[in-house]
Amino acid sequence: MGKRLNNLFYITxxxxxxxxxxxxxxxxxxxxxxxxxxxxxxDAAIVNRRKDKKIPKDGRNLWDFANLYxxxxxxxxxxxxxxxTFKEIAILGVRRDILKTKGIILTDGNAASNPTNFYTSGExxxxxxxxxxxxxxxWWTDTDGSKRRIMAECLCPEKxxxxxxxxxxVASPEIAKNLKANITKPIIPEPRFFFRPFRQFLLSGNLxxxxxxxxxxxxxxxxISVNCVGIMGKGLASRAKYQFPxxxxxxEDLCRNKTLQMGKPYLLKREASRDRELADEPETMSDLxxxxxxxxFPTKDDWRNPADIKGIEKGLEWVCxxxxxxxxxxxxxxxxxxxxxxxxxxxxxxxxxxxLRKLDIPVCIYLPVEEKTPDELTTPEFLLGS
Numbered sequence: 001m002g003k004r005l006n007n008l009f010y011i012t013x014x015x016x017x018x019x020x021x022x023x024x025x026x027x028x029x030x031x032x033x034x035x036x037x038x039x040x041x042x043d044a045a046i047v048n049r050r051k052d053k054k055i056p057k058d059g060r061n062l063w064d065f066a067n068l069y070x071x072x073x074x075x076x077x078x079x080x081x082x083x084x085t086f087k088e089i090a091i092l093g094v095r096r097d098i099l100k101t102k103g104i105i106l107t108d109g110n111a112a113s114n115p116t117n118f119y120t121s122g123e124x125x126x127x128x129x130x131x132x133x134x135x136x137x138x139w140w141t142d143t144d145g146s147k148r149r150i151m152a153e154c155l156c157p158e159k160x161x162x163x164x165x166x167x168x169x170v171a172s173p174e175i176a177k178n179l180k181a182n183i184t185k186p187i188i189p190e191p192r193f194f195f196r197p198f199r200q201f202l203l204s205g206n207l208x209x210x211x212x213x214x215x216x217x218x219x220x221x222x223x224i225s226v227n228c229v230g231i232m233g234k235g236l237a238s239r240a241k242y243q244f245p246x247x248x249x250x251x252e253d254l255c256r257n258k259t260l261q262m263g264k265p266y267l268l269k270r271e272a273s274r275d276r277e278l279a280d281e282p283e284t285m286s287d288l289x290x291x292x293x294x295x296x297f298p299t300k301d302d303w304r305n306p307a308d309i310k311g312i313e314k315g316l317e318w319v320c321x322x323x324x325x326x327x328x329x330x331x332x333x334x335x336x337x338x339x340x341x342x343x344x345x346x347x348x349x350x351x352x353x354x355x356l357r358k359l360d361i362p363v364c365i366y367l368p369v370e371e372k373t374p375d376e377l378t379t380p381e382f383l384l385g386s
Contacts, residue, residue: 005071006093006096007095007096007167008069008095008098009071009072009092009093009169010025010069011072011077011080011089011090013038014088014089014175015038015039017090018182019038020092024159025092025094026159027063027065027159028047028050028051029063032063041080041089043083045284046112050062053112062155064157064158065156065158066156066158067111067153067154069151069153070132070152070154071136071137071150071152072193074150074280075151076110077089077194078195078279079282079285081195082279082285087172089194090168091169092167092169093166093167093168093188094160095164095165098164099128101121103121104155105118105154105155106118106119106120106123106124106127106131106154107153107154108127108152109145109149109151109152110280113148115148134152135150135152137150139215139239139242139278140278141242147280168185168186169187169188169189170188170194172191175189195216196212197210197213200212201378206359206361206362207353207359207363209367209383210365212366214236215240217366218330219331220291220292220330221292221328221330223265223294223295223331223333225297225299225341226251226296226297226298227300227303228260229255230255232248236369244294247268247270247296250268260296260298262298262301263318264298264314264318265295265296265297265319266295266296267293267294267326267328268294270291271291273291295328297312298315299312300341306342307336307338307341312348313351315336320355320359323361330363331356331359331364332364332366333363333365334368335348335352335365335368345377350382352365353383353384354384
């Protein structure tokens with residue numbers, strides 16, 4: 001995450017904030033018994049599954065506890081945001097000293113998942129160390145258990161007092177501004193919690209710039225900068241290799257067969273749903289619609305060499321000439337050849353914009369991740385010459 005998390009977190013609908021900030025975060029059993037009206041963010045299948053899940057050696061079920069996450073940017077929130085809009089969701093920051101209260105139970109993963117273990121407050125020192133090693137991830141998979149572990153929970157008997165609620169996190173400054181009139185707690189815009197760019201702005205027509213994590217882009221096609229010898233050792237390519245192993249297998253085959261060449265990107269039209277890969281309990285979702293294609297874009301022949309600006313330009317020409325025929329409906333692209341390719345955004349940015357502004361589909365260019373790009377190098381005047 002870049003910075004350590006000082007709170008525990010609770011995901012809720014913005015409409016529930018006045019009640020929660022007055023009465024606390026209540027467990028589902030109390031909400032049901034007292035017939036408290038609220039706006040749900042989880043579907044009935046998830047809620048009922050937790051009702052039936054008993055805690056080993058305790059006898060109570062998950063409905064008897066208010067649940068807090070150690071990491072809010074997790075598969076459950078990803079699922080919630082697949083079914084709601086980011087404008088509807090808030091994340092409450094709860095003081096960590098709630099871990100000192102009597103009767104809490106900690107889990108080493110999603111409490112409703114069968115492999116998850118439960119720990120009493122007397123065992124918290126050992127398990128907190130393990131949790132801290134599991135939750136600071138950019139991504140997760142089912143294969144190694146990280147999808148379950150990143151959802152480690154603190155279960156609080158019956159309710160969390162409003163006194164423990166320290167802050168409210170929302171997805172944008174605009175949402176924070178709208179809430180400030182009615183809420184006294186600090187309201188903090190934190191787009192990254194909500195899988196959104198730190199900042200994003202329109203350059204022209206369908207072309208925009210963003211600073212953030214391209215792999216959570218809502219664009220249909222994501223561009224991966226690659227070499228032509230089959231090595232994905234660092235940077236975005238390395239991340240893609242482990243998060244989407246099917247893409248890496250295809251990439252290796254293309255390099256082995258000498259199919260992937262400078263100036264001629266390859267479009268991998270995956271049928272796999274990104275929702276299924278990233279969302280919690282995808283089998284209960286009614287619509288798995290976020291298929292992700294990958295555009296493997298060569299920026300250098302060999303991974304040891306600097307990026308080839310002429311080869312990149314030829315690749316951009318290929319995109320302009322072939323995107324409609326290939327069926328690309330929207331496109332996210334990193335700063336090609338910057339960072340590990342050693343090219344300068346001052347050269348690459350205007351080149352990319354000159355070609356990509358011609359596309360009549362949504363296109364988002366993600367700024368270099370190695371360091372912050374000066375504001376004067378992100379303006380339409382600089383990038384588009386207008």
